[in-house]
Amino acid sequence: MCMLVALQIKHVEKDKAWLSDGRVVQTAGVKNLKVGDVVNVYADIIVEKVEREE
Numbered sequence: 001m002c003m004l005v006a007l008q009i010k011h012v013e014k015d016k017a018w019l020s021d022g023r024v025v026q027t028a029g030v031k032n033l034k035v036g037d038v039v040n041v042y043a044d045i046i047v048e049k050v051e052r053e054e
Contacts, residue, residue: 002043006050009037017046 011018012033018024025044027033038050 004040004042004047006038006040009033009035009039011035 007023008020009017010020012027012035015027016024017027017033017039019039019041023041023044025041025046028045028047030039030046030049033039033046033049038052039046040048040050
């Protein structure tokens with residue numbers, strides 16, 4: 001069963017990102033990702049970047 005989870009990016013390259021739980025996922029066209037960003041992930045694909053309120 002797949003679940004939507006929010007995880008932090010530890011490393012990012014062109015079309016892949018390494019997450020805080022150790023998984024390597026596809027960025028799926030989500031733009032402007034950087035280390036430290038929190039993203040929603042579903043089935044090893046980043047669905048969206050979570051915007052933080054400051």
